[in-house]
Amino acid sequence: MRIYNFEKEDETAINIDELYMREAYKLAQQAFEEDEIPIGAIIVAQGKIIGKGYNLTERLNDVTAHAEMQAFTAAANYLGGKYLKDCTLYVTVEPCVMCAGASYWTQISRIVYGARDEKRGYSSFHDKIIHPKTQIVSGVLEEECASLMKNFFRNKR
Numbered sequence: 670m671r672i673y674n675f676e677k678e679d680e681t682a683i684n685i686d687e688l689y690m691r692e693a694y695k696l697a698q699q700a701f702e703e704d705e706i707p708i709g710a711i712i713v714a715q716g717k718i719i720g721k722g723y724n725l726t727e728r729l730n731d732v733t734a735h736a737e738m739q740a741f742t743a744a745a746n747y748l749g750g751k752y753l754k755d756c757t758l759y760v761t762v763e764p765c766v767m768c769a770g771a772s773y774w775t776q777i778s779r780i781v782y783g784a785r786d787e788k789r790g791y792s793s794f795h796d797k798i799i800h801p802k803t804q805i806v807s808g809v810l811e812e813e814c815a816s817l818m819k820n821f822f823r824n825k826r
Contacts, residue, residue: 686781689713689759690809694783696723696736697761697817703728707817710736710760712744712753712777719756720744736760737768741775753777761814763790763807769798781806783814 689711696709700723712720722739726732737760745751757779758764764772764782769791772780780803791798799805 686759686806686809689718689757690761690781690783690814692718692721693736693759693761694810694813694817696721697814700724700736701817701821707821708736708760708762710740710758712740712756712758714744714748714753714756719747733767735765735768737764738771741771745775751775757781759809761810762786762818763792765789766791766794766798772803773798773800776800777803779804779806781809783808783810784818785811 693709693711696711697707698709700709701707705724705727707724709723710721711718720740720743722736722743724736725734725739728734737758740758740760741753744753744756751774753775754777756777758772758777759781760768761783763784763786764780765786766789777800780799785792785807
């Protein structure tokens with residue numbers, strides 16, 4: 670697995686990642702309020718949010734309506750093409766195998782995620798699902814993202 674090393678990177682990059690992750694987190698909170706699994710995602714290109722989404726699997730009765738899939742579709746529509754080169758996906762929870770596979774086909778340049786998903790995250794199954802040129806950053810706002818997920822499932826029990 671490719672992991673971004675924060676200690677060697679410019680502090681500005683970290684702050685930008687946190688800023689965009691907060692936008693994804695707002696979408697995760699919206700999902701939480703709508704009784705959807707609280708995962709939010711945005712896609713950024715050249716400093717602009719070009720796609721966003723949150724889980725809609727319950728509302729749409731569609732197991733593929735994950736936050737990342739919503740964001741991929743919106744970003745591709747914005748760009749007018751299926752490839753998301755020079756784009757960054759910010760997602761509050763590690764992508765599942767399906768979303769990681771979709772990211773491979775988009776050829777997205779970077780994926781930044783908050784909390785690791787021990788049960789369903791792509792790295793638990795096979796970390797080569799991600800495109801080999803995609804840079805991975807993990808742990809951005811990890812505690813907040815993990816806490817939202819834990820609260821959601823605690824409320825379900």
